[in-house]
Structure formats: structure tokens, C-alpha cells
Amino acid sequence: MFDRNTRRAVLLAALGLGLATPAALGQFRYPKKHRPKPPPPTSPANDLEQYRDEADKVLAPITGSPTPNETTDSTGYWSIVIVAFTGETQAEAATLGLVKVRTEGGLPGAYLEKRDKATVIAYGRYERPDDPRAQADLEMIRSMTTDSRRPFASALLTPPAPKHLAGSLPELDLRNAKKRFGKDRSLYTLQVAIYGRGDRSRATSDDIAAARKAAEEAAVILRRDGEFAFYYHAAERSMVTVGIFGQADHDPLNRPGIESPALLRARELHPLNLLNGQGIRERIPGAQGDGPEVYRLQPSSLVAVPDA
Structure with a gap:
């Protein structure tokens, strides 16, 4: 059960600033070659209402037993951040999120990593930001769709630790x-x-x-x-x-x-x-x-x- 801080953290992540929305942890499908353009933006008030609804879906219990909290170390590599979780129960929320990203999202190679103030669901390890694999993986993740939306469109290619x-x-x-x-x-x-x-x-x-x-x-x-x-x-x-x-x-x-x-x-x-x-x-x-x-x-x- 998520506490109030985690609900707030996931809702904030849904508002998107360089973070993929946690609403992305729903039903995924890969894009067709010619995708329709996303609908035009609505007013900020309508956007907020929509993001609240999407966050509520994410916070619903996940069926099945979650996998263990699998983490890895990519501190020496560039990697793609799909979703970031903050708050006191970020580890629990990220673990449950990883299950959906791996199964429904079709990304079995996704992993958890505790960084400075967040636990992130990340993907890949790349030597350079211009690595063709990094660019292809980033485009693939950003292009994933659910209900005609691209919830991971703001996935980030992130640098190694300082x-x-x-x-x-x-x-x-x-x-x-x-x-x-x-x-x-x-x-x-x-x-x-x-x-x-x-x-x-x-x-x-x-x-x-x-x-x-x-x-x-x-x-x-x-x-x-x-x-x-x-x-x-x-x-x-x-x-x-x-x-x-x-x-x-x-x-x-x-x-x-x-x-x-x-x-x-x-x-x-x-x-x-x-x-x-x-x-x-x-x-x-x-x-x-x-x-x-x-x-x-x-x-x-x-x-x-x-x-x-």
C-alpha cells in the first residue's frame, strides 16, 4: 500500500519534466511504422485532471508477486532513465514499477538503481552518448505507446556518475x-x-x-x-x-x-x-x-x- 508521500511523488512524476510518467506502467504496445500524431494539448487544468487519473491507475495494486528488488550499478556508463521515484517508500514503488516495465512494457533488461535522491528504473549501459545502440534504444523507449499516448516520451539518456x-x-x-x-x-x-x-x-x-x-x-x-x-x-x-x-x-x-x-x-x-x-x-x-x-x-x- 502506498503512503501519501509516494502517491505525491508518483503524481509529480506524471507531470513530466524529464521524467517518464509512471502512468506508463500500464498496457504497452510498440508503435507502427506510421503513428498518428499525438492530440493537441489541452488546458493546464484539464491536463492536471488527466494526470491525476493516470496516477490513480498506477497506484492500483499490481496483481501477481513482484520480483525481488533487483538493482545494478551503471555508475560508469551512460544509461536511459525510464521512470524515477522519490519519497520515503521509493524503493517499494520502484520495485513494483519494475515488474510492469519488464512484463507489460516488454523490457526485461530494465533494472533498478538508487541514485542521489531517487530510485530509477533504467535501461542499458553505454560507453558514449552517441553510441548508436543508445540512440536506437532511446527512440524505441520514447516511441512506446499506451492508449494512443507515449508515456515514456520524456525518457532521458543520463551520464555516468561525476x-x-x-x-x-x-x-x-x-x-x-x-x-x-x-x-x-x-x-x-x-x-x-x-x-x-x-x-x-x-x-x-x-x-x-x-x-x-x-x-x-x-x-x-x-x-x-x-x-x-x-x-x-x-x-x-x-x-x-x-x-x-x-x-x-x-x-x-x-x-x-x-x-x-x-x-x-x-x-x-x-x-x-x-x-x-x-x-x-x-x-x-x-x-x-x-x-x-x-x-x-x-x-x-x-x-x-x-x-x-
Whole structure:
């Protein structure tokens, strides 16, 4: 029986930001050569209702005895994250999910892995991100359909653990996002972290190198947890962001105050913009006086995706 935290975690995963929806653990079928295009998006309110319904289906008891909690170690390889689970009972939820992915999903090679803050259902081990097998497997998993939907369309190819990486990863560099995902889709991203000096003094070359390494490692850890994370290197500081959003996610001119479920989920998971892992105390805009009530921790914020 799932507790409240697990139900919330699975529902959040269904809202999708670089995570395949747990609703994917239903009846699967492989796509025909010519698939119909997915239906046009509905309003955010309708989307939320639909995601709630799908999450309820996932949380229904699974018939049959689940297999043991089989885990493996892919820390030295690239791998595909199909579904990520968080919360206190993530191990139990992931174990039950693995049964469905292997049987109904037709992926007997899928496996569990505990990463930083999540337990993921993953697939494959690849030496390089451009390995033809990795690209073919990723396309196959993303193309799986259930009830005319593609619930794993947001499956991610994730990098090895930071200790196995040497040098920068262009796949996670925010400057490459528009080229990889399209200019129209890549308008905004949510900034959640800054690395660099916390004072106004000029950064040394060692400071800059340390900040860049920390930002890249943070982005890798988030990506391995199923987050669509990126790093961006400025002159003296480095930033970490999550998600790629377009006009359908945030349109202050035509739909002020309305944001997509994916963006809302990103804000809920990452409410703050951290400096070297710590909250940034700032004055609330427009607040009067000088008491503690006029200060807050700086929230995460949408920023523009830069050109290459």
C-alpha cells in the first residue's frame, strides 16, 4: 500500500519534466511504422485532471508477486532513465514499477538503481552518448505507446556518475539547448543554483574552475536522478538550471499567471535559487520596513535560454 508521500511523488512524476510518467506502467504496445500524431494539448487544468487519473491507475495494486528488488550499478556508463521515484517508500514503488516495465512494457533488461535522491528504473549501459545502440534504444523507449499516448516520451539518456567523467559534457551545456531541442521550444529554463564567489571580489582562475566543476557535477547528479538539468558557465560564475520551456509553458502576454504542469512541477521541486548550496537572503520587492518579515530566501526563477 502506498503512503501519501509516494502517491505525491508518483503524481509529480506524471507531470513530466524529464521524467517518464509512471502512468506508463500500464498496457504497452510498440508503435507502427506510421503513428498518428499525438492530440493537441489541452488546458493546464484539464491536463492536471488527466494526470491525476493516470496516477490513480498506477497506484492500483499490481496483481501477481513482484520480483525481488533487483538493482545494478551503471555508475560508469551512460544509461536511459525510464521512470524515477522519490519519497520515503521509493524503493517499494520502484520495485513494483519494475515488474510492469519488464512484463507489460516488454523490457526485461530494465533494472533498478538508487541514485542521489531517487530510485530509477533504467535501461542499458553505454560507453558514449552517441553510441548508436543508445540512440536506437532511446527512440524505441520514447516511441512506446499506451492508449494512443507515449508515456515514456520524456525518457532521458543520463551520464555516468561525476567521478567517472573527465572534462565538460556538451550534452548538458545550456548553450547547446536551442540547437538540440529547437529555438521555439527552448525559450526558458528554471535557474535553481549558482556556483562561485559569494562576495563582490573578483574571482581567481581557481575560483572559476572550482565553480564550473561544481555546476557540472550538480547538473550530472540531477540528470541521473531523472531531472532535465543543464549547466551554464558565465565569466566568473556558473549556473544550474532544470527544464526546457516554450511559449506553451509560459506566455505572460497571452496567458498571464498560467503555467504548464511541467513548469509548476519544476518550481515545486526546486523552490529556491541556491548559492553554493545555501539559500540566498534577499529583500522582498516592495516590502516596507527593516524587520525579518521583509526578507525571504531567493526563489528559483525563469531565465532565457542563451544562443550558442
